[in-house]
Amino acid sequence: MNIIHFSIITPNYNGAVFLEETLESVISQRGHGVELEYIVVDGDSRDHSHEILSRYRGEISRLLIEPDTGPANAINKGLALATGEIVAWLNGDDCYFPLALRRAEECLARNQAAAFCFGACPIVDAGSAEIRQGITRFKEFFFPLSSRFTYQCINYISQPAVFFRRSALERAGGLREDMQAAWDYEFILRLWRLGGGVRIPGGPVAAFRWHEGSISGLHFGAQFKEEFQAAARDAGRFSPQALIHYFVRWGIVSAYFAMSGLRRLRAGRTGGGTP
Numbered sequence: 001m002n003i004i005h006f007s008i009i010t011p012n013y014n015g016a017v018f019l020e021e022t023l024e025s026v027i028s029q030r031g032h033g034v035e036l037e038y039i040v041v042d043g044d045s046r047d048h049s050h051e052i053l054s055r056y057r058g059e060i061s062r063l064l065i066e067p068d069t070g071p072a073n074a075i076n077k078g079l080a081l082a083t084g085e086i087v088a089w090l091n092g093d094d095c096y097f098p099l100a101l102r103r104a105e106e107c108l109a110r111n112q113a114a115a116f117c118f119g120a121c122p123i124v125d126a127g128s129a130e131i132r133q134g135i136t137r138f139k140e141f142f143f144p145l146s147s148r149f150t151y152q153c154i155n156y157i158s159q160p161a162v163f164f165r166r167s168a169l170e171r172a173g174g175l176r177e178d179m180q181a182a183w184d185y186e187f188i189l190r191l192w193r194l195g196g197g198v199r200i201p202g203g204p205v206a207a208f209r210w211h212e213g214s215i216s217g218l219h220f221g222a223q224f225k226e227e228f229q230a231a232a233r234d235a236g237r238f239s240p241q242a243l244i245h246y247f248v249r250w251g252i253v254s255a256y257f258a259m260s261g262l263r264r265l266r267a268g269r270t271g272g273g274t275p
Contacts, residue, residue: 004105005035005085007166009078011071012053012092013043018209019052021128025095027059032102037061037084041074049092072183076174087166093209094160100205104163107200115168115195116188119205121158126211143199148192152231152241154248157197159184160206168194182226189234224249 008026012019023040030036039062042049053063062081068074075089086105090096100119107117120140123132130136142156151157162184172190175183191197228242228249235241 003033003035004101005037005083006101006105006163007037007039007078007082007084007087008101009039009041009075009082009087009089010092011041011043011068011074011078011089012045012049013068013071013074014045014047014049015092016045016047016049016052017126018093019049020056022090022092022095023052023056023059025097026090027056028098029096029101032099034101034105036101037082039078039081040064041068041078042066043068043074069177072175072177072179076177079169079174082166082169085166086163087169088163090160090206093211094206095209096160096206097204100161101163103200103202103205107198108163108165111198113195114165114198115172115191116162116164116197117200118157118163118197119161119200120203121161121206121208122204123210124207126209128207128209130207131210146197146199148189148196149235149241151189151192151197152235152239153244155185155227157188158206158208159188160208161200161204162188162197164191179226181220181223182230185227186230189230 006029010022010026026036026038038060040053040060042053042063042065044065044067050065053060053065057063064077064081068077071091078089079087086108103119104117108114111117120136122130122136125131139156139158142150142154168191171194172187175187177183179186188197228245231245232239232242
């Protein structure tokens with residue numbers, strides 16, 4: 001069996017509540033023909049993240065603890081250290097399913113021209129229960145239609161389930177640190193120019209955790225605005241893709257605002273709302 005060298009980066013800042021589950025899900029990928037370089041970049045957390053990281057120090061290839069300017073900056077630090085043939089980052093509140101890395105390697109081996117691969121990625125809550133199945137099914141509807149054109153129209157790829165070749169990373173460059181929330185979408189748009197993406201067949205590869213403190217929970221308005229701007233730059237301001245993305249953006253933002261209102265209403269009824 002060929003040994004494939006992966007580099008996985010986990011950025012973390014005050015994410016102790018979910019960090020151990022993330023670490024375990026990455027470390028368990030070792031074996032099965034996978035050689036893992038695990039890089040953790042902690043922004044000098046003030047919770048008990050350092051205590052957790054110290055317990056797993058023997059399983060972490062590179063541990064960098066220092067202040068950063070945000071998640072994109074932390075990830076870029078990790079990307080600069082990565083030496084693996086296949087690279088990805090997994091935020092400190094997300095997790096991989098078993099054999100995720102092996103499946104990604106097999107997919108890229110079958111598709112030598114592809115710059116990256118992606119798979120199914122359910123959304124889970126703070127207790128790891130699947131939520132928002134409708135959003136997941138909506139995204140998966142576009143999997144058979146995958147193309148650069150389709151991705152310019154709508155972001156249907158979930159970042160935790162994305163793996164890319166280091167050779168493509170070297171050509172594309174790192175994440176844009178001037179963006180607030182959509183640096184992953186903008187980065188994947190660049191990867192589409194370098195060979196495009198292919199889908200990992202089968203079941204879920206990773207789980208994306210949605211909670212009130214997550215980037216998607218706090219900044220979904222800015223996220224979808226930045227995604228539209230990135231798509232318009234990539235496809236052209238007056239392109240059909242930009243027009244489609246514009247209307248898709250407002251439809252999704254309206255749905256998110258509606259869901260946020262329902263959560264506040266339910267919290268108020270149970271006495272959990274803000275006075």
